Amino acid sequence: xxxxxxxxxxxxxxxxxxxxxxxxxxxxxxxxxxxxxxxxxxxxxxxxxxxxxxxxxxxxxxxxxxxxxxxxxxxxxxxxxxxxxxxxxxxxxxxxxxxxxxxxxxxxxxxxxxxxxxxxxxxxxxxxxxxxxxxxxxxxxxxxxxxxxxxxxxxxxxxxxxxxxxxxxxxxxxxxxxxxxxxxxxxxxxxxxxxxxxxxxxxxxxxxxxxxxxxxxxxxxxxxxxxxxxxxxxxxxxxxxxxxxxxxxxxxxxxxxxxxxxxxxxxxxxxxxxxxxxxxxxxxxxxxxxxxxxxxxxxxxxxxxxxxxxxxxxxxxxxxxxxxxxxxxxxxxxxxxxxxxxxxxxxxxxxxxxxxxxxxxxxxxxxxxxxxxxxxxxxxxxxxxxxxxxxxxxxxxxxxxxxxxxxxxxxxxxxxxxxxxxxxxxxxxxxxxxxxxxxxxxxxxxxxxxxxxxxxxxxxxxxxxxxxxxxxxxxxxxxxxxxxxxxxxxxxx
Numbered sequence: 001x002x003x004x005x006x007x008x009x010x011x012x013x014x015x016x017x018x019x020x021x022x023x024x025x026x027x028x029x030x031x032x033x034x035x036x037x038x039x040x041x042x043x044x045x046x047x048x049x050x051x052x053x054x055x056x057x058x059x060x061x062x063x064x065x066x067x068x069x070x071x072x073x074x075x076x077x078x079x080x081x082x083x084x085x086x087x088x089x090x091x092x093x094x095x096x097x098x099x100x101x102x103x104x105x106x107x108x109x110x111x112x113x114x115x116x117x118x119x120x121x122x123x124x125x126x127x128x129x130x131x132x133x134x135x136x137x138x139x140x141x142x143x144x145x146x147x148x149x150x151x152x153x154x155x156x157x158x159x160x161x162x163x164x165x166x167x168x169x170x171x172x173x174x175x176x177x178x179x180x181x182x183x184x185x186x187x188x189x190x191x192x193x194x195x196x197x198x199x200x201x202x203x204x205x206x207x208x209x210x211x212x213x214x215x216x217x218x219x220x221x222x223x224x225x226x227x228x229x230x231x232x233x234x235x236x237x238x239x240x241x242x243x244x245x246x247x248x249x250x251x252x253x254x255x256x257x258x259x260x261x262x263x264x265x266x267x268x269x270x271x272x273x274x275x276x277x278x279x280x281x282x283x284x285x286x287x288x289x290x291x292x293x294x295x296x297x298x299x300x301x302x303x304x305x306x307x308x309x310x311x312x313x314x315x316x317x318x319x320x321x322x323x324x325x326x327x328x329x330x331x332x333x334x335x336x337x338x339x340x341x342x343x344x345x346x347x348x349x350x351x352x353x354x355x356x357x358x359x360x361x362x363x364x365x366x367x368x369x370x371x372x373x374x375x376x377x378x379x380x381x382x383x384x385x386x387x388x389x390x391x392x393x394x395x396x397x398x399x400x401x402x403x404x405x406x407x408x409x410x411x412x413x414x415x416x417x418x419x420x421x422x423x424x425x426x427x428x429x430x431x432x433x434x435x436x437x438x439x440x441x442x443x444x445x446x447x448x449x450x451x452x453x454x455x456x457x458x459x460x461x462x463x464x465x466x467x468x469x470x471x472x473x474x475x476x477x478x479x480x481x482x483x484x485x486x487x488x489x490x491x492x493x
């Protein structure tokens with residue numbers, strides 16, 4: 001079905017894949033994982049023919065899908081064989097509404113109106129987004145956009161579906177819907193699935209085979225039971241041991257009321273905000289206090305990123321107000337790590353990106369420790385646009401931290417990150433938190449919340465529905481194979 005023969009890929013002088021060979025038979029469900037920057041996304045681009053036909057890279061070796069050479073046959077033919085969902089869904093969505101986005105590819109296949117409608121309906125149901133079909137694509141949250149991108153590819157009905165970290169921005173329900181849809185498509189329709197993920201626990205039960213990658217090469221290839229039983233190898237690759245990585249969702253009943261601690265650093269007072277005529281937040285009250293580590297949680301589309309934009313001054317409230325502590329000067333109040341790091345990378349080198357803000361504000365700190373904490377020292381002379389998504393995320397975070405903002409906001413920092421890199425970054429943030437840094441973490445990763453957060457705020461229906469304090473975050477551990485107990489909760493009463 002799909003053959004990769006001695007594939008080597010370079011971006012300029014940078015070797016990304018080195019003599020990779022892989023065969024996937026029809027009807028397999030292959031789960032691929034490995035550390036950030038090891039070449040997983042590059043392999044996915046090669047499987048779809050986007051390298052070398054659309055993405056400039058030097059390629060040797062051969063990739064064939066159903067006998068079609070991806071270097072010879074045009075993308076218009078290959079897309080009927082291989083459908084790909086990118087790591088960043090924003091890059092593949094370009095229609096006005098969800099309905100038009102999903103219908104776009106079937107219409108271009110010159111299918112009948114009835115067939116297009118049927119495919120759109122089935123794709124909406126499979127991804128659980130029927131309620132979004134008339135919404136503007138640009139007004140959706142990152143997780144909602146992810147599901148739209150998956151639905152748009154499913155509407156093509158490809159023989160092979162390649163997904164690059166599809167769960168990165170999905171909430172609890174979204175991951176359940178995705179796994180259910182993929183299981184059904186694989187079981188009932190014989191769809192061949194190749195899924196790239198760091199979150200192994202959710203998808204390991206679906207896989208017929210697991211492939212682990214190290215830098216530029218395959219280091220393990222076999223049954224899920226055999227490959228994922230090797231804890232030493234998982235640890236060496238910075239991956240979480242999936243059979244222990246099963247936490248429980250943080251529910252409102254688990255939290256006691258949050259206690260005010262003096263004057264807030266910033267407060268949202270009866271804030272209503274949204275985009276165009278679509279309200280997202282309604283009468284929201286939320287106060288953040290100096291030196292807190294707060295996790296902001298909730299389902300996709302409830303307004304978590306909208307809160308981040310309000311606090312960063314990117315978005316103004318339609319009603320209500322944002323009140324900062326009167327002694328805090330406006331400059332460097334907030335540092336925001338966007339959900340999509342590409343939106344905030346502007347320099348030609350990683351070290352220039354990290355130094356850009358401090359230079360503009362006349363700060364003279366040595367940034368070498370920050371580069372080391374983000375594992376960017378070896379990448380300091382690389383162009384940010386040539387990095388993997390996980391490396392870009394770490395670059396954007398380092399650039400944000402370099403400004404020493406009073407409030408640091410991280411909007412889904414898990415995208416593209418293996419557990420080792422993520423743990424190192426979060427341990428660095430804990431060090432800053434103990435030094436008085438206020439942190440707002442927006443994430444769907446409940447295990448990350450259990451390990452690091454001091455206070456948890458849950459949004460639903462445009463308002464805060466739960467706000468509670470943990471007695472203490474679980475001490476960080478450098479061992480990715482050690483489970484972090486999330487129950488029973490130690491809550492300040």
